[in-house]
Amino acid sequence: MTEMTPVTQSDTQTPIKASPTLPDAQTVTQVTHYTDRLFSFRCTRPASMRFRSGEFVMIGLMGDPHPETGKQRPLLRAYSIASPSWDEELEFYSIKVPDGPLTSRLQHIKVGDEIILRPKPVGTLVHDALLPGKRLWFFATGTGFAPFASLLREPQTYEDYDEIIITHTCREVGELTYGRDLIEALKHDELLGEVIGDGFWKKIKYYPTTTREESPKMGRITDLMRSGEAFADLEVPPLSPETDRAMICGNLAFNLELKEMLEGYGLVEGANSNPQHYVVEKAFLD
């Protein structure tokens, strides 16, 4: 796979349709392709929809007509909302699976198209599920970065913690682009600077790693933590339930492995109803 230059469709290219025709329809306002495997898009937000940064919703498209009855059913998948709770639009970050029932089609959406969005946000990667702490870790692989894209733009993240560490492990360098650009943009975000305080982004330590293409830091984050290399690079001690809180979002094997490691450091899994030291959620792949 080769890295491709992000191509952003501006909303001046296609007129936005006025009247939705799908149930729970929202209109696409921007599409950006990062690699042949990854893209992000933005859409309108239902006026009444409230959510907590880090939650997910069901989104999708109408499925193909049934061969006999001709009836169409919505084809929906759970997607983390990548935009923060205060944003007037919604953003999503998605993989493209060539034979994936939804993403094989979703990857072709354009500005002005409609998607289906069920406005019932839920999820465990929320501040409410964690006890107060000093340092917050976001552990992501691949598109698991999405809920952290939301939480990194959420003022509460900086109000509640002295330090935020975001680790992102991807196969190839191009797959880091979305996250790297987002973190870079925080440095110039005047609105957030005004709300949270100038230089809020200095609380972030970004730790991107790749496993299948050469980059400044190679290896799985789990291995880099086991060897102590990650802690040395980041200049922090290994995680402790006294000071550290964590959120995990990646592929299933990663989630399970890291969950076991965090338990090994003495951290306890939390939930909305029982806030503790860490929370975990799987990235929803097609």
Ligand code: A2P
């Ligand atoms: P690797 O290339 O060694 O499999 P994927 O695209 O398959 O979801 O993987 C995203 C990233 O997550 C890859 O860099 C992959 O590394 C890494 N990864 C997969 N499984 C684990 C795991 N159990 N622990 C840590 N990283 C993992």
